[in-house]
Every structure is written in C-alpha cells, then in structure tokens.
Amino acid sequence: MQNKSASIWEETFAGGSPQEEAKLFDALARSMVAIQRRNAVRSGRVGQRTLHAKFLAGSLDAVLAIDENAPERFMQRHIQRGARLSAKVRFSNASSLHQADAVPDMRGIAVRLETAEGVEHSLLATNFPVSHARDAVQFVKVAEIANGPKALILPRFLLNFGLAETARIVRNVRFGSRTIASLAYERFWSRGAVLWGDAGPVRYSFIPDAEANASTDSNDLSQEFSDRLKTEGVTFTFAVQPYLDPIRTPIEDGAVEWLEEHAPFVPIGRLHLPPRQDGHDEKATRTAIDAIAFNPWTAPDAFRPLGNLNRARGPVYAASAKEWRAR
Ligand code: HEM
16 A cells, blocks of 8 residues: 555555466466457558557657646656656557548557656557546457457457446447547547656546647548648647545546546646658658557656556557567
8 A cells, every 4th residue: 555645545456466467467468469460360461569550640759848837746757847858659540450540449649758868758548538448357358359250249248248337338439439630639548547756646648739620530640640740730738637535536447537527637748749840751750650669667667557457558568569579
C-alpha cells in the first residue's frame, strides 16, 4: 500500500503475487502474438503490429512544453515548469488490420518523450475515455474473439462474459469506434492509470486545440494531416487527472471511467507538432516512426503504468514488437 501522496492507493496482483501474475501475462502475450501471425497470413502483410497496425500520421520533431505556471504537485523528475521535452509521435487506427479510414474504428496516439539526459517516457492514449475491458484477460479474450469468424462473435462473447458484460463491452466498442474528420480534432485518453512520481496515480489526456470545422469525415486521415501540416502546426493540451479513492478512481478495473466531475483534469503542458519544412520527406518520416516500438513501460520507474490492464501491457507489447520487428 502506498501513501506518498495525499491519497492511499494499492495494486492487486492477479493470482496473488507479481510472480503468478507474470506467468499469466506471458500466456496472454503468446495469445496476442498468435493473433498477429494469423492476421499476417490472412492479409498478406507481414511485420505489422498486433493492434494499431495502420500508421496514420506522426512527427519526429514534436515538443511537449510544460507550462510555466503548472501546479507544483505534478512537477516530478523531468516534468518541470518550462521544460521542453522532445517528442516522437505516432497516430494509428486501433484495428489489427489495415482498413480504409472510413471504417469506424478507434484511433490512437503514441508519444515517446526524450530528454537530453537520455530519459525516455512513453505516453499512449486512444480517442475514447474508458476501456471496454476490465482486465487484461478480458482484453485478450475480446481480441481473440473479434479476430475469429464474424458470425461467432456475439455467441462467443455471451458464452465467455455473460449477458450484462457482453452488453457493456459491445456498447463501449460501438461508441468508441467512429469515423472522424481529422486527428487534429480528436481528444485522447490514457484510459489506464500511471504513477506520476510523488503525486501518486493519474490518468492523462491530450486535448486538441483545433475545433472541428469539417462537416464530412475523412477517408484519408494521413493525407488530411499531412496537408494540414503544410500550413500549420497541431497542438494538444496535456492534462493529468489525479487519483482520489478506490471507488471513484479505481486502479485495477479499467472499465470504470474516472469521471471529470469527481476528478477534473489539470492542464500541465502542450504537445506541439510543428508544421513541415519545405522539402520534408514524408515517406522517410513515416518509416522512422513506424520502426519505433512504443510501449507504456518505456518510462522511468516513477512513471510506471499501474493496474492489471496496464501491467499486462509490458510483456504483451514487448512480445508483439519482437514479432513484427523480426519480420
Ligand atoms: C487501456 C489502455 C490502452 C491504451 C490507451 C492503448 C493504446 C495503444 C496505442 C496508442 C497503441 C499504438 C502504439 C503505436 O503507435 O505503436 C497500442 C498498441 C498495442 N496495444 Fe494497446 N492500449 C491499451 C491497452 C492495451 C491492452 C490491455 C493490451 C493487451 C493486453 C494492448 C495491446 C496492444 C498491442 C499488442 C499493441 C501493438 C504493440 C506493438 O506491436 O508495438 N493494449 N495500444
């Protein structure tokens, strides 16, 4: 149990201990790699991530600038007032398959911060505030079923999760999967908690500056973003939402939203993707970003991911990246 911040919080390990939980997560990692292999055969595309396979856009020279007047509580380690942290950014479609952007889907942002001292700190988020899965076992089961025959999805959900959980999961996925006009208009949430040094657990969010002014959703989010960066930069406010208590802001249950009416987001910085310079090589940028294995566990211990869903992501992302990199 930890009480470094004002609130008391703790993590509960599946199977009763970190060692037992690690065995379970290794099995989940193998299941996710099996999905990647199956999809590679099915689609003829090898070397693709198990999820978030399709690159949409990104930047190698983004900056996370911490506000000069950001609250002291969230100023931890390299996150300090006035700091300008170099950032590499990848936007993606969440699906395990490459599909047209006009197909409803969730979208992701992956950010790798790098300091001059060599600290790496990854922040991953999707454009829906709460996970469909309560824990990693449920997450991987949903992925397995969703990647199987379409006609069997509903019966297999019902068999595995029962009626109430199936209804909740289906509702979440339906609301979370949409078409969008531009990545620049989307808000992204971490969904899971991470440690924020002595400030304790937080969830975080990237909130767009740009207001949607396109009436139609885009079938080519890459082109839309690249055209936008020819004339303007894209900026998101970076905000953290502090943990309160196990009921309103649970650490282990990923399917519970931390409601802003209880735990408001506190802005602490701005993520800026600068406009492209003349002669910018779009293809080379894309290749360089796509080669980065983003993993929420690529972070200092003081910023480690928390909770069952997030703990599983360490071994699962590592195994997934090992597989696509080997291809
Ligand atoms: C709950 C919060 C989660 C968020 C916000 C999230 C977000 C993301 C994002 C943005 C990416 C794309 C990374 C990139 O651009 O390279 C990604 C990839 C991925 N996610 Fe998650 N994810 C979450 C949970 C999970 C869980 C619980 C699992 C499985 C246990 C999982 C499995 C994966 C895998 C396998 C990849 C591909 C990684 C790779 O091959 O490099 N995710 N996720």
